[in-house]
Amino acid sequence: MSGAPGRTAVVTGGAGAIGAAIADALRAGGHEVVVLDRGEVDLADADAVRRAAAAIPRCDVLVHAAAAFDRFTLAGLDLDALRRVLAVNVEAGLLLAHAFAPGxxxxxxxxxxxxxxxxxxGPPxxxxxxxxxxxxxxxxxxxxxxHELGPAGIAVTAVAPGxxxxxxxxxxxxxxxxxxVRARQALPRTLTPDDVAQTVAFLATDGAAALTGQTLVPDGGLMPR
Known part of the structure; x- marks a missing residue:
């Protein structure tokens, strides 16, 4: 699981508990880490995301952990809130992938x-x-x-924590x-940010070279996939 020295990781959402744990785990594995969060860039603003990406000279590992968490039901449909969630959670990650994949x-x-x-x-x-x-x-x-990026040696995965x-x-x-939730898990222990971080850190290593297109679920066995 070697290969991290000299590699740079970009982590969004690094000010949150999970994002910060991911950044720490990647640093421990030898990565230089650049954090993008609310204090650095408005991830709901596509132009701001593009400018932030352009200012980063190298990215070997992109981790999109930032998330907006606006809540509403269908009865309370709020399109402005929906667009913000999609901008932060989906579009920002896609824009960063678009910027860094060529390198x-x-x-x-x-x-x-x-x-x-x-x-x-299983939406709760x-x-x-x-x-x-x-x-x-x-x-x-x-x-x-x-499938699109695999021929270039780029693996794309998702991590779905509980x-x-x-x-x-x-x-x-x-x-x-x-x-x-803990009582329903196969492993009856409360999950910590480090559980997520260590899964992400593994995916950044050479040991995960054969993993792509998959969603790993570190949730103590709550939702076996």
């Missing part, structure tokens, strides 16, 4: 990892409509780009929800 292709190596969610397999609440829709789109993009113990999740959900 990856020239070097004959690249990794693109989209952080999605196991809620795609109807007001997660925009979030789940955006993650479903990324899974489709993963499968499609894997309910993870982060400050944002704790703020938005009662402790009983964590207990209920």
């Amino acid at each position: 990856m292709a020239r070097r004959g190596f690249g990794r693109i990892v989209f952080v999605v969610s196991d809620t795609f397999y 609440a109807p007001d997660l409509l925009p979030y789940v829709a955006s993650k479903a789109a990324l899974i489709g993009i993963t499968r499609t780009l894997a 309910l993870t113990d982060t400050p944002a999740a704790r703020e938005g959900m009662p402790s009983a929800a964590f207990d209920a």
